[in-house]
Amino acid sequence: MKVGIIGVGNIGGTLAKKFARAGHEVQVAAARGASQIRQQVEEMGAQAVEVTDVAKGVDVLILSVPFSAMPELASAVAKARPDVVLIDTSNYYPFRDGQMAELDNGKPESVCSSEQIGRPVIKAFNAVLAFTLAERGLPAGAKGRLALPVAGDDSRGKAIAAELVEAAGFDAVDAGGLAESWRQQPGNPAYCTELTSAELRDALASAELGRGARKREELMAEFIAASAFPDHDTVIRRNREVAATRDLAA
Numbered sequence: 001m002k003v004g005i006i007g008v009g010n011i012g013g014t015l016a017k018k019f020a021r022a023g024h025e026v027q028v029a030a031a032r033g034a035s036q037i038r039q040q041v042e043e044m045g046a047q048a049v050e051v052t053d054v055a056k057g058v059d060v061l062i063l064s065v066p067f068s069a070m071p072e073l074a075s076a077v078a079k080a081r082p083d084v085v086l087i088d089t090s091n092y093y094p095f096r097d098g099q100m101a102e103l104d105n106g107k108p109e110s111v112c113s114s115e116q117i118g119r120p121v122i123k124a125f126n127a128v129l130a131f132t133l134a135e136r137g138l139p140a141g142a143k144g145r146l147a148l149p150v151a152g153d154d155s156r157g158k159a160i161a162a163e164l165v166e167a168a169g170f171d172a173v174d175a176g177g178l179a180e181s182w183r184q185q186p187g188n189p190a191y192c193t194e195l196t197s198a199e200l201r202d203a204l205a206s207a208e209l210g211r212g213a214r215k216r217e218e219l220m221a222e223f224i225a226a227s228a229f230p231d232h233d234t235v236i237r238r239n240r241e242v243a244a245t246r247d248l249a250a
């Protein structure tokens with residue numbers, strides 16, 4: 001497939017490398033411009049392009065930027081074919097993105113992304129920490145292979161996103177339509193907790209509407225207050241513990 005990626009950070013960069021290695025034709029753009037990312041991107045086996053060109057001719061376009069930057073991508077996305085599969089990896093973190101009332105009032109983040117860029121999106125690769133994505137993928141069928149959720153309203157788009165999740169080394173679990181995609185947002189049991197397929201299905205089913213945002217804030221306050229940012233395994237453990245504990249504020 002021909003895959004475009006906007007964002008060459010922790011997630012976009014890792015996906016570029018993995019998809020290029022899997023034999024896909026990958027072109028990548030970032031805010032800095034093609035000349036500033038060319039060396040890094042070529043070392044990944046991909047091609048550096050400008051944001052204005054990244055959507056042209058691709059089968060899949062992955063949006064991997066901070067949530068607050070999503071509206072800036074609308075004109076680039078408008079150049080994509082009508083049947084392009086758009087994948088949104090973003091998460092809303094108010095400390096980074098600023099407070100957004102509609103999200104605070106419960107609109108699923110990827111519903112909002114979709115409205116901001118004017119096209120339907122598939123939500124995938126948002127519920128995995130960059131380290132997990134880079135280091136903990138396994139071949140299909142391997143014992144203990146971790147799983148990632150894929151949500152969206154278009155079955156063809158979901159199937160293609162699921163194919164890319166598998167190519168990245170993870171089982172893909174159908175997480176329902178975009179209206180249900182809050183289940184894989186920060187603070188929920190399915191978010192960055194390194195689960196197998198069966199565990200992930202249970203985690204998605206056990207999510208409680210409105211609770212994730214409170215848990216997200218609880219965790220961020222804890223991580224920011226710590227003298228040093230916790231290591232990867234501590235983050236996973238605390239994500240699991242905090243998402244699973246009763247919400248005293250509810």
Ligand SMILES: NC(=O)c1ccc[n+]([C@@H]2O[C@H](COP(=O)([O-])OP(=O)(O)OC[C@H]3O[C@@H](n4cnc5c(N)ncnc54)[C@H](OP(=O)(O)O)[C@@H]3O)[C@@H](O)[C@H]2O)c1
Pocket residue numbers: 006007008009010011012013029030031032033051064065066067069072073089090091092125126127128129130131
């Ligand atoms: N880090 C994680 O573990 C993780 C896990 C799952 C999901 N996510 C989510 O995935 C998204 C990306 O996360 P990340 O950690 O990869 O972020 P990151 O490392 O900060 O990288 C962000 C990338 O977005 C690019 N960018 C920002 N604004 C842009 C714009 N207006 N036009 C084009 N490119 C723009 C940046 O370009 P420059 O390089 O030129 O600055 C950068 O390459 C976020 O929404 C995040 O919440 C992150």
